[in-house]
Amino acid sequence: MASPPPIEFDRVSLAFDGRTLLRDFSLRLAPGEKVVLAGPSGSGKSSLLACLLGFLRPAAGQIAIQGEPLTPKSIWHLRRALALVQQEPDIGEQTAEAWIREPFTFRANEALRDRLDRLPGLLPRLRLDPALLRRKGTDLSGGEKQRIALVAALLLDRPVLLLDEPASALDPDSRQAVYDCLAGLSGQTLLMVSHDTGPALDFADRTVRLAPPEVPHGRD
Amino acid sequence: MGAIEIGAGGLAASYVLLIFPLAAMLWLRIPLVSQTLVSVLRMTVQLLLVGFYLQFLFDLDDPRLTTLWLVIMIVVADLSILRTTRLCLRCFAGPLFLALAAGTALPLLFFVVLLLRQPNWMAAQVAVPVAGMILGNCLRADIVGIRTFYDSIRKSNRDYLRRLACGAGRAEAVRPYLRDAVSAALAPTVATMATIGLVSLPGMMTGVILGGANPMLAIQYQIAIMIAIFCGTAVTVVAVLLLTLRSAFTPYGTLDPAIFR
Numbered sequence: 137m138a139s140p141p142p143i144e145f146d147r148v149s150l151a152f153d154g155r156t157l158l159r160d161f162s163l164r165l166a167p168g169e170k171v172v173l174a175g176p177s178g179s180g181k182s183s184l185l186a187c188l189l190g191f192l193r194p195a196a197g198q199i200a201i202q203g204e205p206l207t208p209k210s211i212w213h214l215r216r217a218l219a220l221v222q223q224e225p226d227i228g229e230q231t232a233e234a235w236i237r238e239p240f241t242f243r244a245n246e247a248l249r250d251r252l253d254r255l256p257g258l259l260p261r262l263r264l265d266p267a268l269l270r271r272k273g274t275d276l277s278g279g280e281k282q283r284i285a286l287v288a289a290l291l292l293d294r295p296v297l298l299l300d301e302p303a304s305a306l307d308p309d310s311r312q313a314v315y316d317c318l319a320g321l322s323g324q325t326l327l328m329v330s331h332d333t334g335p336a337l338d339f340a341d342r343t344v345r346l347a348p349p350e351v352p353h354g355r356d
Numbered sequence: 357m358g359a360i361e362i363g364a365g366g367l368a369a370s371y372v373l374l375i376f377p378l379a380a381m382l383w384l385r386i387p388l389v390s391q392t393l394v395s396v397l398r399m400t401v402q403l404l405l406v407g408f409y410l411q412f413l414f415d416l417d418d419p420r421l422t423t424l425w426l427v428i429m430i431v432v433a434d435l436s437i438l439r440t441t442r443l444c445l446r447c448f449a450g451p452l453f454l455a456l457a458a459g460t461a462l463p464l465l466f467f468v469v470l471l472l473r474q475p476n477w478m479a480a481q482v483a484v485p486v487a488g489m490i491l492g493n494c495l496r497a498d499i500v501g502i503r504t505f506y507d508s509i510r511k512s513n514r515d516y517l518r519r520l521a522c523g524a525g526r527a528e529a530v531r532p533y534l535r536d537a538v539s540a541a542l543a544p545t546v547a548t549m550a551t552i553g554l555v556s557l558p559g560m561m562t563g564v565i566l567g568g569a570n571p572m573l574a575i576q577y578q579i580a581i582m583i584a585i586f587c588g589t590a591v592t593v594v595a596v597l598l599l600t601l602r603s604a605f606t607p608y609g610t611l612d613p614a615i616f617r
Contacts, residue, residue: 190610225514239522242528
């Protein structure tokens, strides 16, 4: 039997404060597929990621993760199939290392603690100095925080990786290192929101472009 | 020595002290004079009415009436906290009432039954003033605790959502905010306990001494009431935050924006 799609949006509409961002949006990702969501600001790209995590509710339509519809009950275990890289991670006063390690203290991730052994190997791939782990979030640049967030998400090694503009604050070399790292992932499904649509994103299997608000969307 | 009577004349003379703060306000052109006068008038009228009512309550000493009065005190504290924190009445009034009731009843029972060994648990002369002292402190602590908890989740929403996204359960996601809120709520009482007697002589102790008791007896009462207050504030703050975890959050674990008025 074929594996269920890791992510499926079925005729999803998004509306906030009476304004429709997306109408009848459908998208199905195959296991291991790498998809870039592109589109103008305000077109609903980040909101779609938020919907997958249950942080926003669509005005209409269905969302399923690994074939299971997203409901108030299922969301709690479905989140364990996802890893999120936020555009502006809030590390606060914690050190980068404490922030990376924190999710492994959650009951759902206790069995995954061995994966922290991969931390020293991941840092150079993303052009990060190991000394940076001892610095507080307030002493890190936006680009360093983005790469720290990517390290944390990669360590969780979830089947689905959600990335919200993960390279928006990076210099060209670091950005390329991030894209090379994502290109090297195998087996993980990837849904990435990005303003970039150039050759750097050639590693993606396809790019889905969202139209400006109020324009209907067809099946990709 | 018995209680020193103040008398109507003495009480009236105490208002003379108001000349100094009012003069300072006028000199510095602080627009608080009329508000101060209204507040002093309200305080006087409210306390006189409560004095008459308490006398009536003590004379009657009916446990049902005392309980009713305690419930009224808790409801007033409940509404006052929610008015100050600007949170949704419908979501919070019930859980906060339960938390305040538990946080008042627990130390009150210890105080009355174990400490004073009163056969009548609801003796008005003991239950009403002790519950009042506990509730008064709970009120301040709860405002700090509730405000710290919900404001910090709202301000650190990205961090909170990241915890949920990483697979945290409801309790795990709110734990750092809960820890900070309870710590902020209890810190003033902990600091007061550390400096009591050195920096200030608390009202209850002063009242007992002026009432004619010896200082050692006043100190015993003060120690017991401080512990009762600390217990009450800790119980109410933790209980109200835990009891509102479901009503203040969506079924998906995100903070419900409708809780803020």
